[in-house]
Amino acid sequence: xxxxxxxxxxxxxxxxxxxxxxxxxxxxxxxxxxxxxxxxxxxxxxxxxxxxxxxxxxxxxxxxxxxxxxxxxxxxxxxxxxxxxxxxxxxxxxxxxxxxxxxxxxxxxxx
Amino acid sequence: xxxxxxxxxxxxxxxxxxxxxxxxxxxxxxxxxxxxxxxxxxxxxxxxxxxxxxxxxxxxxxxxxxxxxxxxxxxxxxxxxxxxxxxxxxxxxxxxxxxxxxxxxxxxxxxx
Numbered sequence: 001x002x003x004x005x006x007x008x009x010x011x012x013x014x015x016x017x018x019x020x021x022x023x024x025x026x027x028x029x030x031x032x033x034x035x036x037x038x039x040x041x042x043x044x045x046x047x048x049x050x051x052x053x054x055x056x057x058x059x060x061x062x063x064x065x066x067x068x069x070x071x072x073x074x075x076x077x078x079x080x081x082x083x084x085x086x087x088x089x090x091x092x093x094x095x096x097x098x099x100x101x102x103x104x105x106x107x108x109x110x111x
Numbered sequence: 112x113x114x115x116x117x118x119x120x121x122x123x124x125x126x127x128x129x130x131x132x133x134x135x136x137x138x139x140x141x142x143x144x145x146x147x148x149x150x151x152x153x154x155x156x157x158x159x160x161x162x163x164x165x166x167x168x169x170x171x172x173x174x175x176x177x178x179x180x181x182x183x184x185x186x187x188x189x190x191x192x193x194x195x196x197x198x199x200x201x202x203x204x205x206x207x208x209x210x211x212x213x214x215x216x217x218x219x220x221x222x223x
Contacts, residue, residue, distance in 0.1 A: 004154075031209045042215035043155075043200070050209060058210070090154065096209055099145060099157030100202075 003027075006091050006103035013110055019078040021106050023091030029101075031094055032074035034058075034066065036087040037105075043090065049074055081110045115203055117214035124191050125222055131187045132217040134201030138182035145211060146175055146186055147200040155200060158186075191221040 007022035025032065033048040035058075045058030047066040055066050063085060067075045074093075078085055086109050094100040116135045124130050136144065143162045149155040159168040164179040172189045188195055198218050202211040 033210075040215075043213045045210060048210055056210075094209070097143065097160070097162070099160050100147075100155075100211060101157070102154035104154050 004091055004093055004101050004103040006089075006106050008106050009104060011106055011108045013078075013081050013108065015081060015083060015110060017078075017081045017110075019081050019108070019110075021076040021078075021089055021091075021108070023074045023076070023093075023103055024072050025074075025091075025093040025101070026072065027093065027095075027101070028071065029093035029095050030071075031096075032068065033092040033094075033100070034064075034074065034076045035090045035092065036060070037090060038087050046076065046089075083110050086110045115201060115212050115214040117199075117201055117217050119217060120215070121218040121220070123220045123222065126192060128191050128221075129187065129189045130191055130219065131185050132199065132219075134184045134186070134214055136182050136184075136201075136203045138180055141179045141182075142204045144177055144179075144184050145202040146184070147202065149198040149200060149216070151197070158199075188219070191219075193221045193223045195219060196221050 004025045013019050031050050034046045035043045044060050046064050049055045049068040052071050065077045089106045091103040092100045118133050145160050146158040147155040159175050161177040166177040168175050175186045177184045198216040200216045202213040
């Protein structure tokens with residue numbers, strides 16, 4: 001069974017802090033994704049990566065960056081957290097033509 | 112830009128009712144259509160990945176059909192149960208890369 005593990009289920013940070021959200025997958029998937037989910041807006045793609053050290057912007061990359069130094073790990077970075085980044089963050093991975101596997105999500109609150 | 116739309120936005124049914132909802136997508140350059148179930152406090156779980164026109168897939172009381180020529184897929188739930196309450200998402204890969212474009216989802220609530 002594919003396992004996508006996000007480092008924290010709940011996180012509270014302060015405005016202006018640099019925040020790291022970590023995601024690890026154990027199935028050697030090439031593609032990894034970061035989404036945020038807000039009420040009424042569905043899943044919105046922030047960034048994705050199709051290989052180590054490769055990244056592409058999704059629909060809402062502003063205020064975020066990512067890092068993929070190893071195939072199994074994809075990190076989302078909030079450079080300077082703001083209150084409008086309070087959200088549920090979901091990591092996912094998959095291989096081409098296969099279904100996507102999601103982590104349990106991190107509920108991030110920025111105070 | 113690929114647009115994936117789902118209807119209705121939400122649905123309330125009684126236990127035992129059968130129900131269905133729709134996912135619409137552009138019919139040109141079609142690659143695949145995914146369905147996911149997302150229960151509260153859990154992560155989205157894949158139900159089906161469909162690629163062929165006329166495809167029909169089934170998992171217990173849930174089934175899905177695909178029409179790639181007209182750009183829609185239906186998800187059916189037969190004899191809804193309270194545990195079917197969830198948000199149902201459909202998604203389709205972009206023309207390039209492996210990004211999935213998700214619809215906004217259909218929220219299903221089944222009352223006992």
